[in-house]
Amino acid sequence: GAVVSQHPSWVICKSGTSVKIECRSLDFQATTMFWYRQFPKQSLMLMATSNEGSKATYEQGVEKDKFLINHASLTLSTLTVTSAHPEDSSFYICSAQTGDQPQHFGDGTRLSIL
Amino acid sequence: SQKIEQNSEALNIQEGKTATLTCNYTNYSPAYLQWYRQDPGRGPVFLLLIRENEKEKRKERLKVTFDTTLKQSLFHITASQPADSATYLCALEYNNDMRFGAGTRLTVKP
Numbered sequence: 001g002a003v004v005s006q007h008p009s010w011v012i013c014k015s016g017t018s019v020k021i022e023c024r025s026l027d028f029q030a031t032t033m034f035w036y037r038q039f040p041k042q043s044l045m046l047m048a049t050s051n052e053g054s055k056a057t058y059e060q061g062v063e064k065d066k067f068l069i070n071h072a073s074l075t076l077s078t079l080t081v082t083s084a085h086p087e088d089s090s091f092y093i094c095s096a097q098t099g100d101q102p103q104h105f106g107d108g109t110r111l112s113i114l
Numbered sequence: 115s116q117k118i119e120q121n122s123e124a125l126n127i128q129e130g131k132t133a134t135l136t137c138n139y140t141n142y143s144p145a146y147l148q149w150y151r152q153d154p155g156r157g158p159v160f161l162l163l164i165r166e167n168e169k170e171k172r173k174e175r176l177k178v179t180f181d182t183t184l185k186q187s188l189f190h191i192t193a194s195q196p197a198d199s200a201t202y203l204c205a206l207e208y209n210n211d212m213r214f215g216a217g218t219r220l221t222v223k224p
Contacts, residue, residue: 006157034211041123043216044158044203093157102148103212105157 003027004096006106013084014114020080021109023094029074030096034103035067038091050077084113116141116208118215126221133191135218137204143182144206149189152201152217161202162189194222 003026011019023033032051036044048069050056056069066088068080077096081088089112095103121136137147146165150158164171164180164187171178177190191198201217 004157041216043118044214046211046213049211091155095157102160102163104160105150107157108155110155 002104004094004104004106006094006109008109009107010110010112012112012114015085016083018080018082019084019111020078021092021094021111023077023079023096023106025075025096025104028096028098030077030098031074032097033071033077034095034097035069035077035079036093036095038093038108044093047079081111084111086113089113116206116213118204118206118213120202120204120215120218122218123216124219124221126223127194129195129222129224131194133194133198133220133222135189135202135204135220137187137189137215139185139206143185144208146207147178147180147187148205148207148212149176149178149187150203150205150214152203154201158203191220194220196222196224198222 005024007022034049035047037047038044046059047062048056048058050069050071052071052074058064071077091108091110093108095105097103117140119138127133148163149161152158162178164178175192179188199221201219203217204215205212
């Protein structure tokens with residue numbers, strides 16, 4: 001149980017385009033979803049926390065207009081990287097949580113901006 | 115602010131030995147602490163959670179300790195196997211969010 005699906009797993013696109021990443025909890029309802037970013041050999045850095053039906057809470061230094069988060073249902077959250085540039089290239093990982101249970105992670109999306 | 119330090123970036127041990135990984139934090143003690151496993155190109159997988167009032171937690175070959183006086187958690191894998199090779203992350207509860215350490219990359223050699 002507690003499966004989180006993240007799609008796509010890998011995307012390459014040109015600078016200036018927008019990219020949408022989906023995160024779904026397949027067998028449970030997630031009251032909270034989290035979005036992280038991870039650079040090679042570094043820790044997961046929390047970008048934002050979202051609760052279903054409300055606006056996401058962004059961490060300091062994360063531009064909310066650049067990283068748009070939508071959490072329209074208890075099983076789906078999306079992250080859209082708008083007008084992506086090479087410095088946005090990274091490994092993006094989502095996680096889903098219900099109540100005070102441990103977070104369950106997706107397998108991540110490797111984003112490469114050319 | 116809270117700093118989380120995992121003792122070493124990499125740890126190499128021989129198959130069958132016990133691997134011990136360390137997680138230290140610098141500020142307040144969290145309500146709970148978690149350990150995750152992460153394989154290359156994959157998301158972290160939850161392993162164990164230990165609360166501040168618990169000294170030790172076990173799950174099969176895994177054991178976690180939590181010392182709030184030392185501000186430290188130890189993660190042990192007994193009878194290690196090459197399949198245990200991965201990066202292990204500790205994570206601390208912080209204002210209802212989680213903060214992760216940079217991880218320790220464990221390699222178990224046959």
